[in-house]
Amino acid sequence: SVRVSESNGLTFLHVENPLASAKISLFGGHILSYIPKSDGQERLWLSPHAFLNGERPIRGGIPVCWPWFSDDHGKQKGELPSHGFLRTQVWQLTSSIEDENGTHLILTPSFSRAEGFEYDCEVTLKVSVGEHLTVNLSTENKGVVPFTFNCALHTYFHVDDIHNTELKGISGQYKDKTQNWALEDTPSPYTFSQQTDRIHLSAVKQTDVVVNGKTFTKVISNGNDSLVVWNPWQEAASISDMDPFGYKHMICVETSMTGGHDLAPGQVHELIQQVIPV
Numbered sequence: 670s671v672r673v674s675e676s677n678g679l680t681f682l683h684v685e686n687p688l689a690s691a692k693i694s695l696f697g698g699h700i701l702s703y704i705p706k707s708d709g710q711e712r713l714w715l716s717p718h719a720f721l722n723g724e725r726p727i728r729g730g731i732p733v734c735w736p737w738f739s740d741d742h743g744k745q746k747g748e749l750p751s752h753g754f755l756r757t758q759v760w761q762l763t764s765s766i767e768d769e770n771g772t773h774l775i776l777t778p779s780f781s782r783a784e785g786f787e788y789d790c791e792v793t794l795k796v797s798v799g800e801h802l803t804v805n806l807s808t809e810n811k812g813v814v815p816f817t818f819n820c821a822l823h824t825y826f827h828v829d830d831i832h833n834t835e836l837k838g839i840s841g842q843y844k845d846k847t848q849n850w851a852l853e854d855t856p857s858p859y860t861f862s863q864q865t866d867r868i869h870l871s872a873v874k875q876t877d878v879v880v881n882g883k884t885f886t887k888v889i890s891n892g893n894d895s896l897v898v899w900n901p902w903q904e905a906a907s908i909s910d911m912d913p914f915g916y917k918h919m920i921c922v923e924t925s926m927t928g929g930h931d932l933a934p935g936q937v938h939e940l941i942q943q944v945i946p947v
């Protein structure tokens with residue numbers, strides 16, 4: 670079932686079925702919570718200080734970044750919103766179906782044109798809440814000229830303790846935002862002890878989030894050219910919608926297109942992230 674609630678001017682969808690429950694904000698087309706019935710454990714992290722009133726993008730859950738990632742939109746830093754403009758738009762629920770695999774929703778943003786991106790296109794977010802959570806961000810070029818865009822599912826995963834968290838499945842080189850984008854080799858083991866802000870430059874397909882030596886969540890990515898890993902560490906203290914120690918319980922593993930994807934008229938791109946409880 671899908672129950673709708675309103676609070677502080679925002680609309681929330683509460684999904685409940687025999688396999689899982691989830692909570693989604695129509696502001697941002699933003700998934701806030703995913704709890705599989707198999708173990709009843711929350712897989713996403715939502716900041717206790719997140720703005721849930723439309724004043725700011727929501728800190729936590731699965732922010733939708735589109736049509737650019739970070740400030741990478743070819744303009745001056747700060748001139749256009751970081752991570753694009755869909756995460757601060759009000760979306761609509763356009764379809765909802767329930768079957769033995771769970772609840773399947775389609776969300777669409779209210780518009781897809783804005784300053785910095787004046788192309789005709791159609792964006793949809795397909796969300797399946799079941800034994801797994803599957804999120805499919807699809808972009809179709811509805812116009813007559815090609816365009817280039819980026820996108821990401823900027824997922825905040827819940828972890829008990831970042832100090833006892835390890836990622837598996839990532840290899841090759843990454844660009845380090847904390848080191849002026851220096852190219853580095855992916856560490857092995859991939860553990861955390863400081864601020865981490867990396868664009869891994871390969872189309873990573875499977876990432877295991879291992880907590881206390883046991884895989885807690887598997888992340889399957891498709892339609893990506895890269896994978897972003899972020900934890901602000903001590904910088905959390907300067908993020909107003911985050912607790913100074915909030916960094917201990919989250920790791921962002923982001924299925925991302927960051928190299929610029931060309932979309933010809935009529936073409937569709939799908940960025941897919943599957944969250945698989947283990």
Ligand code: TA6
Nearest residue numbers: 739751752823846866897899923
């Ligand atoms: O995905 C990593 C990143 O781009 C970081 O550089 C960091 O700033 C983070 O996202 C959060 O961005 P936000 O605009 O949501 O504060």
